[in-house]
Amino acid sequence: xxxxxxxxxxxxxxxxxxxxxxxxxxxxxxxxxxxxxxxxxxxxxxxxxxxxxxxxxxxxxxxxxxxxxxxxxxxxxxxxxxxxxxxxxxxxxxxxxxxxxxxxxxxxxxxxxxxxxxxxxxxxxxxxxxxxxxxxxxxxxxxxxxxxxxxxxxxxxxxxxxxxxxxxxxxxxxxxxxxxxxxxxxxxxxxxxxxxxxxxxxxxxxxxxxxxxxxxxxxxxxxxxxxxxxxxxxxxxxxxxxxxxxxxxxxxxxxxxxxxxxxxxxxxxxxxxxxxxxxxxxxxxxxxxxxxxxxxxxxxxxxxxxxxxxxxxxxxxxxxxxxxxxxxxxxxxxxxxx
Ligand code: KG4
Ligand code: ZN
Numbered sequence: 179x180x181x182x183x184x185x186x187x188x189x190x191x192x193x194x195x196x197x198x199x200x201x202x203x204x205x206x207x208x209x210x211x212x213x214x215x216x217x218x219x220x221x222x223x224x225x226x227x228x229x230x231x232x233x234x235x236x237x238x239x240x241x242x243x244x245x246x247x248x249x250x251x252x253x254x255x256x257x258x259x260x261x262x263x264x265x266x267x268x269x270x271x272x273x274x275x276x277x278x279x280x281x282x283x284x285x286x287x288x289x290x291x292x293x294x295x296x297x298x299x300x301x302x303x304x305x306x307x308x309x310x311x312x313x314x315x316x317x318x319x320x321x322x323x324x325x326x327x328x329x330x331x332x333x334x335x336x337x338x339x340x341x342x343x344x345x346x347x348x349x350x351x352x353x354x355x356x357x358x359x360x361x362x363x364x365x366x367x368x369x370x371x372x373x374x375x376x377x378x379x380x381x382x383x384x385x386x387x388x389x390x391x392x393x394x395x396x397x398x399x400x401x402x403x404x405x406x407x408x409x410x411x412x413x414x415x416x417x418x419x420x421x422x423x424x425x426x427x428x429x430x431x432x433x434x435x436x437x438x439x440x441x442x443x444x445x446x447x448x449x450x451x452x453x454x455x456x457x458x459x460x461x462x463x464x465x466x467x468x469x470x471x472x473x474x475x476x477x478x479x480x481x482x483x484x485x486x487x488x489x490x491x492x493x494x495x496x497x498x499x500x501x502x503x504x505x506x507x508x509x510x511x512x513x514x515x516x
Pocket of ligand 1: 363366
C-alpha cells in the first residue's frame with residue numbers, strides 16, 4: 179500500500195502550527211506560540227492574525243524540513259476550518275487553499291474540536307488509544323466540553339461551559355492573584371506548596387453535565403477584596419494556599435461532572451485533551467479514578483493536548499482514507515459545532 183503524506187495546518191487561536199504525517203504517524207509537529215498576548219493578559223484577535231501571517235511560512239517550511247519531505251511528495255493538505263477567531267482561521271485556510279491549488283492536491287477541512295478528541299488516534303506507540311464509544315473531555319483556555327464519541331465523526335456534546343472555559347478560570351483568577359498570563363501553569367506549580375483546604379470558594383450549582391466558572395471567579399474576587407481591606411499583603415502572604423484551594427475547587431467541579439457523565443452514559447472510557455490536561459491536580463484525580471474504579475483514562479502526549487497541527491494532521495489522514503475532500507470555496511467558520 180502506498181504511503182500517504184499529509185500536511186496539517188492549525189491557526190484557530192494564538193498558535194501557528196504545522197505537522198507532517200506519514201499515514202497515522204507524526205514526522206514533525208512545529209508550534210509557534212505567540213508571545214504578543216502576554217502583556218494584555220489574554221489573546222488579542224487582531225494581533226493574533228498578524229502574528230499568524232508572520233509565522234505561517236517559516237513554520238510550514240520547518241515542518242517539511244524536519245519531516246524530510248519535499249512539498250511535491252504531499253498527498254493532501256488538512257487545515258482548521260473552525261471554530262476559532264475568524265482573522266486567525268483565514269490565515270491558515272488561505273494558505274492551505276493556495277498550496278493545494280499550486281500542488282494540485284486535495285484539501286481537507288478539519289473541525290478543531292473534533293481534532294482535539296481524534297488526537298488520541300495519533301500512532302505514537304507510547305499512549306493507548308480509546309475504543310468507541312468513549313467520553314472525550316476537552317479542557318483548555320478556550321474550551322470545556324464533555325463529548326460522547328460514538329465513532330470518528332459521530333460526536334455529541336453532552337456537557338459544556340455556559341460561560342468561561344476552565345483554562346480561562348485559571349487565567350483570570352491567576353490575574354487577580356497577580357500571576358503572569360497564562361496563569362494555569364503558575365497556579366499548578368504554587369499549589370504544590372499550599373494547603374488546599376485553607377480557603378473555601380463557592381462551587382457553582384449547574385444543571386446536568388454543563389459547567390460554569392464565572393461564579394467561582396466572582397467568589398474569589400469578593401473574597402480577595404474583603405481580605406485586602408484588613409491586610410493589603412493578604413495575597414502575597416497566602417499565595418500558595420490560595421492557589422491550592424482554588425485548584426482543589428476546579429478539580430472538584432470537573433471530577434463531579436465527569437463522574438456524573440460516566441454514570442449517566444454507562445461509558446467508562448474517559449479521554450482527556452486540551453492544555454488544562456497538564457494540570458497535576460486533574461491528572462492525579464484521574465489516575466486515582468483509574469486505580470480505584472472501573473474507569474479507563476486516556477491522556478495523549480502533552481504536545482498533542484495543547485493547540486497543535488498534529489491533531490489536524492491525524493484527522494486529515496482519517497478523512498483522506500475515506501475520500502472526504504473539501505472544495506476550495508469552503509468558508510471558514512468562527513462557530514462550528516462538532
Ligand atoms: O490548549 P491550550 O494550549 O490553548 C487553548 O486554550 O486552546 O490551553 C491553554 C490553557 C491556558 O488557559 C493555560 O492557563 C492552561 O491551558 N494550562 C493549565 C496548565 N497548563 C496550561 N491550567 C492549569 N494547570 C496547568 N498545569
Ligand atoms: Zn483548542
